[in-house]
Every structure is written in structure tokens, then in C-alpha cells.
Amino acid sequence: MQYEGTVYRPPSEARSLIVQVTVGCAHNTCTFCTMYKDKKFKIRPLADILADFDEAAMLYGGHIRRIFLADGDALIVKTEMLIQILTYIWEKFPNLERVTAYGTTQDILHKSEEELMQLKAAGLDMVYMGIESGDPQVLKDVKKGVTREEMIEAGRKLKRCGILCSATLISGLGGRQRLREHAVASASLISAIKPDYVGFLTLMIDPQAPVYSKIVSGELELLNPEDVVEEMKLFLQNVDSEGTVFRSNHASNYVILKGTLNEDIPSMLAYLRQVEEQGKYREERWRRF
Template sequence: MFYEGAIYRPPSEASSLILQVTVGCRHNHCTFCSSFKGKSYRAKSRTEITEIIAEGFKMDPYAERIFLADGDALALDMDLLLDILKELYQRFTHLKRVGIYGAPKDILEKSLEELVLLREHGLHIIYLGVESGSAEVLYQMKKGVTPQEMITAGQRVVTSGIKLSCTVILGLGGTNYSNEHALETAKVLSAIDPHYLGTLTLMIEPAAPLSRQVAAGTFKLLNPWEILQELELMIQHLDVQDCVFRSNHASNYLPLKAHLPFEKEALLGTIANVIRQSREELLKPEKWRRL
């Protein structure tokens, strides 16, 4: 399979066949992110996508899961998205689900009726990078949306019947906004009420604009124990109805999982116990962390 640049996918798509139908990120201004800084956004043509699907079929004709990359695949025109889904399910006879990243603006550009149509054609799950619920943090990180726009986008996906998986980034507010980041993120997530929730922990690569602020000392990173305290505060104020929580990304210091709200107290107990012990060996070593 020919890919343009590095390919990123959610942890839960590790075994999926990845088809790159778009390149890069339309927004590409987030200061914490270096994933797509070396790419210019473009949507691949119908001809290219047909060839990609054919090549993917040669690689894995029995694929049960397919993930559509890059970061803005949902931005494709509806007619093209529907044609892609039709061809995938016609060609891959064992296919059970198709997943896609959905930036908040991509989702907001799709009506509820359009999202329902995508679900009816086999789009199973959308991954939304919430990152933070704090208006100030979203502004400083140049995410390009407000908390209310994030809520509207997330709720639209949930209402459509497509599964929604949200991700947030622990430590994204630095030391100055840690509490606000935790509390406001919990508020936004509670309003969205996603089916799945995952956390990442902030890691800064040299290509990320935020690295210059870290080097200058104007953005102060949280230490591992402060990260766990921030996570604890967020979970304490999280009010969801039926959500699978995972903290299994390679960037996290402590792998965690729970079915919320049913295992909320047990999850908080685990976090509190690790914080109380403050033993380095309970955490993932820094050298093992990855984006």
C-alpha cells in the first residue's frame, strides 16, 4: 500500500486495513500537533481512491475493519464518501465496520441527515479529537473551534447513531490551566456523552509550534503526578451514561480502563492509590512513551 507521509490511526484501529483517501489536515494550525505539519491537505481523486481500494483488497481481501485516513477524511464530499462506502462493502465481503477521523469542523459541515445517511451506508465510528473543553486552552492551542462548537459536533454524531469516540489530551493546559482544563473538559464530554473516551498525555515533538513555548519557559509541562491529579479531577466531574473509557495510548503514564459510570469509583480508587504511593515504578518510564 502506498502512503503519503506518516500515517496515524486510533489505538483501536491497530488491526484495521488503513486506506488513505485524503492527505494531511485541513486545519493544521494546532500548536501541540506535529502529525501533519509536513503535508499539504488534499482530497484524493475518485480514480486514486478506486486504485487504493483495489490495492487494499489485494493486501487483505478478508478485512473485517477498514479505517479511512488521514485526519480529515470526513471532509470529503458526501457523494464521494457514499461511493467509497458502497464499494468497500461490495468488495470486502467480510467487512464489519468502517471508521474515520472527524475533525469538529468536518462534522459541523455535515447535516444530521447526511450523517444518518453515512451510518446507513456502513460508517460505524467517528473519532473526534476534543483535546480540551476549556475555551482558553482551545484558543491558545489554535484548535479553531469553541467548546460549544465541539459539543454541537459531538452531539450530532451521537444523535445520528454513529458511534462516537472522543479523545482528550492530559496536560494540554500546562501548569497554568490544569484545573480549568480538567473541569471544562469534563463539562464538554458530559454534554456530548460519547460512546468511547480515550486520553492521551501531552508529548511535544520539535516540529510542534508549542515546543518553542516550552523551550522559552512560557508553557510549563506537568509532571507525571500532576497529570494523574488532572485526570482524577476530570473523572470526578465526568457525567456520562454509558461510556467505555481507555487510557491505553502509548503516551500515557498509567494504563487504565473502565466502563463509566458503572466503574467510576473503582477507577478513581486506582488513580488515587497510585498518586498516594508516588512510586516511579508504577508509571511507564519516560523513554517508553510514544505518540
């Protein structure tokens, strides 16, 4: 199996077979992200991708139940080639249950609904979208490259085409300066998409990240654990997304929170109040990107 550089995956893909369909991220300008800054973006040749699957099938065959197509935005690959890959792997792994990939808003909007439905039919079950924030100002500041409206359209489009949508938000991305705006606008964006899953990470900054200088200058003030809980409470008090599975279980988070919106909002808020009272936050030394 050929891996280039560090390979990242969502927390829920911990037990998945991961194969790089692309290397890096075609966008690669988000100011908080250093995941792919050392990689020059490319789409791997189809023969190399299929050779990796051949090798994995030989080594692990019937044990593979989930496959995650890496890197940052595998959905950028032409639909025809993605269908070839999907068809190949669903034939190759007899006990496969699910195939997922990261997809940017741009990738989703560039594909027609017909193409997305073809991908679903070929076995692409879920796309992870890095929403990061619903606040237009934050999206602009971090150079996300898309608008809030485009994200809503992309999330809804996935759902219309039968592909599950898993959205990721980042606690603290607006700093203390935009804590309220970030929380409330993220809640309204999730309410507008009603994704199947929503997950929170908490902002951690690599000194190599372009945004680091703003933190040093104080232009962006990082949240402490109490601020993060305050932001999360605001999010939960404002979101309306019946049935969305909610997870805040990433290694970067100060507090682990799980539930289903909207039914578990009262119990999650009660848990956050308890965490605040007892000061039970994950210690800084145990937090990870």
C-alpha cells in the same frame, strides 16, 4: 497501496486496513500537533482510493474486518464521494464489520443531518473527534479553530444521526497553569456530549511543534506523572457520562486506565491512588507519540 508520508491512526485501529482518502489535515494549525505539518492537504482522486482497496482486497480479502479512512479529517470529503467509497468497500470485503474515520468539528458541522444519516446508512460506523480540551482558553491557546459549544453540537449531532462518537482528550494540554480548568471543563464537555468512547493521550512535544517555544519560555509547563494523575482524578470526579467507554491506553500515557463511566469511576480513582502511592508510572523512555 499508495501511502503518502507517515500515516497516523487511533490506538483502537491497530488491526485495521488503513487507506488514505485525504492526505494531511485541512485545518493543520493546532500548535501541539506536528502529525501533518509536512503534508500539503489534498483529497485523493477517487480512482486512486478505489485502486488501493482493490489491491487490499486481492491481498487480504476475507481477512479484513475493520477499515480506517485516513488522514486527519476524511470527513471533509464530499458526502457523495464518501458514499461511493463506503458502498464500494462494503461490497468488496465480505467479512467487513466496521468502518471509521477522523472527523473535525468543522467537518461534522458542515454536513447536514441528512448527509450524516446517509453516511451512516452507507456504512460509516464511527467518527473519532479530537476534542483535546473542554477549556475555552486552552482551545484558543492551541488554535483548535472551534469553540467548546461547537464541539458539543458536533458530538451530539453525530449521535443524533446514529454514528458512534469517539472523543479524544489530551492530558496536560493546559500545562500546570490550567490543570484544574482543563480537567473540570473537559469533564463537563464530555458530560454534555456523552460520547460512546472517550480516550486520553498525554501531551508529548515534538520540538518542531509551534507550542515548543512556550515550553522553553516556561509559559506552558509540562505535567509530571503526579500532575497527570491529579488531573485525571479531577476529570473522573467531575464527569457524568453514563455508559461511555473510557480508555487511557495510548503509548504517550504514564498510567493505563480502562473502564466504563460512570460505574467504574470509583475503581479507577482507587487505582490512581494506588499508582500514586507506589509511583508506578510508565517510564519516560517507553512513551511514544
